[in-house]
Amino acid sequence: MxxxxxxxxxxxxxxxxxxxxxxxxxxxxxxxxxxxxxxxxxxxxxxxxxxxxxxxxxxxxxxxxxxxxxxxxxxxxxxxxxxxxxxxxxxxxxxxxxxxxxxxxxxxxxxxxxxxxxxxxxxxxxxxxxxYRFAPSMRYLRHLLKSGALGTPRHFRSQRFLDWPETSWGWRQYKDKAGAGDLFDMTIHRIDFALDLLGPLARVCGAVARFAPRTTTPDGRACAQSDVDDWSCLIGEFASGATGVWEGTTLAKGYGRNGFGHEWAEINGSEGSAVYRLHEPNTILLGKTGSDLAPVPVPSEFLKPADSPRDPSQGEPATVFRYDLVWEFISAIAEGRPAVPSFYDGLNAQLIADSVLESYEKRTWIETPLAKP
Ligand SMILES: NC(=O)c1ccc[n+]([C@@H]2O[C@H](COP(=O)([O-])OP(=O)(O)OC[C@H]3O[C@@H](n4cnc5c(N)ncnc54)[C@H](O)[C@@H]3O)[C@@H](O)[C@H]2O)c1
Known part of the structure; x- marks a missing residue:
């Protein structure tokens, strides 16, 4: 130091x-x-x-x-x-x-x-x-879920749709450099926050697909064809009995939204539903029987970590919460405690993502116990 x-x-x-x-x-x-x-x-x-x-x-x-x-x-x-x-x-x-x-x-x-x-x-x-664990709306959704405000969680649903160019992605489009495409780049975040919200997944069934060959760089040079997915999905059964459905793609035309794309993740509980959206991270959608989903501002205590000097009213809301990762990392070091999410969380998300590939290859469901700590 x-x-x-x-x-x-x-x-x-x-x-x-x-x-x-x-x-x-x-x-x-x-x-x-x-x-x-x-x-x-x-x-x-x-x-x-x-x-x-x-x-x-x-x-x-x-x-x-x-x-x-x-x-x-x-x-x-x-x-x-x-x-x-x-x-x-x-x-x-x-x-x-x-x-x-x-x-x-x-x-x-x-x-x-x-x-x-x-x-x-x-x-x-x-x-x-x-x-995305650090998005204010995700933090508030987690609070509502864990405090019982949504009742017993039944369904989790995640959509991540991007409208990205079909030219080369460089190292990201090759299995030996990236591991997988959309699944490891995008969907793995959504697997992680679902595990954080709802606990372990008992089993999953997944699929991936590639549509764009990506044989041209943005400046017009030829390059080797992509061998990773640009669409990924899974369905899962949580150990709690709740169900999960995830879909991600980088080829959703019309979903540009200034580069932030479409992101929607929701919980349907026995008492209510709550929705997180990346492009409006300081607002959550809440609904229950008799009152349809409607926007509710995220309360101030969820807009940033306690003690962080960041002013949540400054900057692009869909960007600035990303600074809170480093705040958590430095806080954990300064306070001598584990950081959240840890490598153990990274391992559990990776096990699920690997199981999606295995499931698709074998055309079967895969049992997905948590990793040994
Ligand atoms: N958490 C998120 O929201 C998020 C967002 C974007 C990227 N990522 C991840 O961050 C990582 C980097 O992504 P990026 O978009 O910044 O990629 P990038 O290609 O823009 O940057 C990677 C950099 O690493 C350098 N590099 C390559 N091999 C190296 C080595 N052996 N030693 C030192 N430097 C080396 C490259 O020269 C390059 O400058 C990836 O794992 C990606 O999945 C995460």
């Missing part, structure tokens, strides 16, 4: 200085007085030099494994392509660094289990960047 005016600050290295670090993690670190952006790492030397200047960071490296052993940092945020998460996260844990890693944690549950066990055994704080 660095000392600034007598206060210890958590020295964080960003590993992977691409889109998500620039949009979410660096602005979040900037607004947290307990944290310091101490190092940046990227395999692309040109981007690294740019970020070093733009972000004003002294220590820059193209070698994430060496950085994970450095005494100059206390924690890492891993935001590299999916196939690199496992070696970097395990090196970070073994180097005694607290570690937040982007989702999906790995290419499959075998990798993710090793990452979880490395972090658990090294006794470092570990966190999976499951962003």
């Amino acid at each position: 660095s000392s600034d005016s007598g206060t210890k600050r958590v020295r964080v290295a960003i590993i992977g200085a691409g889109a998500v670090s620039d949009y979410h993690h660096v602005p979040a670190l900037r607004m947290d007085p307990r944290a310091e952006l101490a190092a940046v790492c990227d395999a692309d030397e040109g981007l690294l030099a740019k970020r070093k200047g733009d972000w004003g960071v002294e220590l820059a490296s193209t070698d994430p494994i060496a950085l994970c052993a450095s005494d100059a940092i206390d924690a890492v945020i891993i935001a590299t392509p999916n196939f690199t998460h496992h070696p970097i996260a395990t090196a970070a844990a073994r180097g005694g660094k607290h570690v937040m890693c982007e989702k999906p944690l790995g290419l499959n549950a075998h990798e993710v289990r090793e990452m979880y066990e490395a972090a658990r055994d090294a006794n470092v704080v570990h966190m999976t960047a499951f962003t």
Whole structure:
């Protein structure tokens, strides 16, 4: 930890200085007085030099494994392509660094289990960047559900529809680099928050499909065809007896919504229904028999984590709640407690996502017990 005016600050290295670090993690670190952006790492030397200047960071490296052993940092945020998460996260844990890693944690549950066990055994704080748990409407929906206001939960329903270009997605469109497509990129978030809301899934039945070949880059060059899904779905039975239905696609024409797309997740309980929507994250829809779904503002205590200096009235609502992930990560380190969601949560979501692929391959339901802690 660095000392600034007598206060210890958590020295964080960003590993992977691409889109998500620039949009979410660096602005979040900037607004947290307990944290310091101490190092940046990227395999692309040109981007690294740019970020070093733009972000004003002294220590820059193209070698994430060496950085994970450095005494100059206390924690890492891993935001590299999916196939690199496992070696970097395990090196970070073994180097005694607290570690937040982007989702999906790995290419499959075998990798993710090793990452979880490395972090658990090294006794470092570990966190999976499951962003949408932090949306104000999701936090309020969770509160209503857990406090019994919706009665006994019966159905969970999730739709994530995006209208994205059909040109190449780079590393994201290849199984050996991404693991899977829409399923690991988008639907895995919705699997995670469903597990958080409703507890373990007993079994799932899933399917995936690919429609876009993506053989042309946005600037018109030819590239190898995509071998991952651009549509994914599952149905599931929770251990509680509740049912779940999820569908995701990046090919839903007309669902652009300024890039945020359509997201709808709802619980139907015995007493009422509640709906979370990404494009209006500070409002929830509530309804019960005799009164149809209607918007209700999310109460102020759910708009941001307690003590966070973030002003929820500032910025694009569908963007700014994403800064709360880093707040949670740094809070867990400062308070000496586990972060939520952890690598264990990342492992349980990965087990379900892997089961969707297995289910589709075998054309059968798959039993899905929770991972051994
Ligand atoms: N939680 C969310 O809402 C969310 C949103 C977007 C992306 N993501 C996840 O974040 C990760 C990164 O996504 P992105 O959109 O920022 O990708 P990106 O391609 O924009 O950035 C990845 C960066 O990692 C660098 N890199 C590649 N291999 C590296 C290595 N071995 N060491 C160091 N740097 C390396 C690349 O040069 C690139 O700059 C992915 O796992 C993705 O699934 C999560």
